[in-house]
Amino acid sequence: EPEVTQTPSHQVTQMGQEVILRCVPISNHLYFYWYRQILGQKVEFLVSFYNNEISEKSEIFDDQFSVERPDGSNFTLKIRSTKLEDSAMYFCASTQPGHPSSGANVLTFGAGSRLTVL
Amino acid sequence: QKEVEQNSGPLSVPEGAIASLNCTYSDRGSQSFFWYRQYSGKSPELIMFIYSNGDKEDGRFTAQLNKASQYVSLLIRDSQPSDSATYLCAVFISAGTASKLTFGTGTRLQVTL
Numbered sequence: 001e002p003e004v005t006q007t008p009s010h011q012v013t014q015m016g017q018e019v020i021l022r023c024v025p026i027s028n029h030l031y032f033y034w035y036r037q038i039l040g041q042k043v044e045f046l047v048s049f050y051n052n053e054i055s056e057k058s059e060i061f062d063d064q065f066s067v068e069r070p071d072g073s074n075f076t077l078k079i080r081s082t083k084l085e086d087s088a089m090y091f092c093a094s095t096q097p098g099h100p101s102s103g104a105n106v107l108t109f110g111a112g113s114r115l116t117v118l
Numbered sequence: 119q120k121e122v123e124q125n126s127g128p129l130s131v132p133e134g135a136i137a138s139l140n141c142t143y144s145d146r147g148s149q150s151f152f153w154y155r156q157y158s159g160k161s162p163e164l165i166m167f168i169y170s171n172g173d174k175e176d177g178r179f180t181a182q183l184n185k186a187s188q189y190v191s192l193l194i195r196d197s198q199p200s201d202s203a204t205y206l207c208a209v210f211i212s213a214g215t216a217s218k219l220t221f222g223t224g225t226r227l228q229v230t231l
Binding site: 043044045055101106108112 | 149150152156159160161162163164167169206210212214215216217218219220221222223224
């Protein structure tokens with residue numbers, strides 16, 4: 001079964017450092033997403049991406065965050081200057097367009113990247 | 119008003135019983151409705167989705183949707199200890215190319231022996 005692959009699985013960084021989290025979405029999917037989950041809290045939407053541009057973003061997704069699809073397969077989340085409160089699990093997800101009856105809008109999630117900011 | 123509301127639990131049911139999980143949502147433009155299961159430290163795992171009013175069954179799981187009441191539920195029949203997890207209700211909304219899946223806080227289910 002196709003899957004979304006995320007790397008690294010765990011990254012520890014110092015406050016103020018830049019971090020790049022990487023994702024390889026399912027190959028025929030066209031919509032890509034990043035979510036985060038702070039320990040013990042809900043899964044929160046960060047950003048959605050379609051046709052090489054951001055289609056929607058949350059209030060959390062401020063100027064410290066950016067996303068990019070540098071080639072035909074990777075989808076990255078960059079945090080420019082990490083803060084302690086950025087410590088969380090970050091999930092990448094993807095889906096295909098279409099009618100729900102075809103399975104569209106069903107997000108497949110990667111295993112996540114745990115970010116620890118010290 | 120929270121977009122997707124769930125009782126955080128824990129909901130405790132004995133093995134073999136029916137577990138009933140509920141969810142309400144605020145945006146009437148929501149198009150598809152999902153139940154994910156999440157084990158501690160893991161990513162959400164899709165159980166099932168529903169987009170039309172009524173019931174949808176898949177094995178031991180039944181999802182129910184009532185758009186007029188903005189209510190979604192999940193029934194788990196013959197609950198097993200391995201069903202113990204947090205169950206996340208999520209709603210999908212899209213408008214043009216913008217789309218997102220919004221999660222509730224999750225209901226923790228404990229299936230006891």
